[in-house]
Amino acid sequence: MDTENPLGQFLRARRALLRPEDLGIPAGTRRRVAGLRREEVAQLAGVSADYYVRLEQGRERNPSVQVVDALAEALKLEEDAVTHLHRLARPTPGRRRRPAQRERVSPNLLRMMAAWPDTPAVVLGRCLTVLAANPLGEALFDGHTYGGDLVRLVFLDPDARDFYPDWDRVAANTVAGLRAAAGADHDDPRLVEVVGELSIRSETFRRLWARHDIRQKTHETKRFRHPLVGELTLHYETLTVNSAPGQQLVVYQADPGSPSEEALSLLGSLTADAAPPRSRETTPQTPAHHRPPPHEPGA
Template identity: 60%
Template sequence: MQRAHPHFTDQAEFRLSLKAMDSDKRPAAENVLGGFLRARRALLRPEDTGLTTSGRRRVPGLRREEVAALAGVSTDYYTRLEQGRERHPSQHVLEAVAKALRLDEEAMAHLRRIAVPTARRTRRSSRAERVRPQLRRLIDAWSDTPAFVLGHALDVLARNRLATALHSGFGRPENLLRMTFLEPAAHDFYRDWNHAATSSVAALRRAAGMDPDDPRLIELVGELSMRSDDFRTLWARHDVRGKTHEAKLFHHAEVGDLDLHHEAFSVNSAPGQQLIVYQAEPGSPSADALALLGSLNAAPIARRSTTTPD
């Protein structure tokens, strides 16, 4: 019998990682909602919620009965919810549980998505994602700004020249998660690797909550789970956060440190795709470094003929 890896929240989730290398196999037995609830209560201490305790506790975080009491439901009902035996929780119950677990708005939205039975989900096509030519031309025209397009599994679908130069230290820069966890260059490139890793896994969790049966996501999670202890640890936390805006701290081998601002925009013409744009503060050392990177990687200019007409 195969034992579950200690970083997974349950046996079903471990089996998912083992099967995920074959993207045609669907994780029908995975209890996504239960895994999320267990992970989130394990991160809360009784004192975080106003509970008083005494004596040694055998489990990290809150007990099931404590979450149930905070949410105003019976322990039996909450247990069935975690075990996947209660498949139709009301919005009122979900809101009460979210409040008990101190979930933020994004985690609450994720909870609502994964609590919906799979049969009611709208399946996304498994066809390869494509970037519209108009969007490619737009980012290619931004010669001073690194820009790229991400797919729903954080695959890099298109880059402009400056973004290509920014990621030039990576051997296979086709997916942000693979770059972060499987490429040796990542720990030098990301000056705060822990933050970059946590953010990328939380973004992938959000995507998985929208479509947990997506073959590409299953394949990616399976590969990373089998090859990276760091990914397994972070994946088991069930953190959820989309890409919006934040500071990015990079170190590039050619130009040194870069402090850039990151903005993410949803591509309305292609649901699931995001346009990512990096900018430096005008007049800053990072702006100078970014300009240098652009000049070092500028497109060659065709030589003009010096021959004079007869």
């Protein structure tokens, strides 16, 4: 994964996604690039074309806050992407690569999750691996090759498209969430590992990663087709774990009185004797997953 010029990569990717006609720019008949031309972005942002070219090529690495805001407006970025662009344009000085450490979940958080027998809950690491889950959270993702790794589950598990009825939307959101979780730390060994593997094994992942979409995992309604209890429509909320930066607590709920609540209750009864939640320690050398299948699901 090329990390030499992340700002330029982001600008090129987002420029390619915009359609000139949506911005009132005549598309013309001799357009050789997808999306906007460099000079068109420069004009919309109120900077010179030469300056914008230097930004994309990595020859200019210190744009002002005002220029970054103007570029964000020109590229029609959403809030999470604007924040990401500012991080890329003005990285924290003197940041040193820390040795890779195990991701551990606080015992207090594990006890809290154990006190929710009717509510699926999982703790995710920086690359969306499942670091811990209560019994119902474990049961929700059980039965898959990659039940402990949500990115690989989506793109490599042979049952993924059946498990997620809205697979296309889930896939796009998963990649955008992975970028958000990684932030500007592009050379994180865990991120390099997962992006490298998925880029080789999944054409869909490779295409979505190249878009540079970025979206925090916050709240959403998601459909599952569980092998034991059938269709589930669950709402989830994602909470950051302040005591462990990079970790996210994801809690799922069904609408009261709905068929999904009944199915979730049935799933809970089937896992009533499951072990209490425990932390799954992961490192770049010992990722929490099995050996991958030969290609992405449905390919």
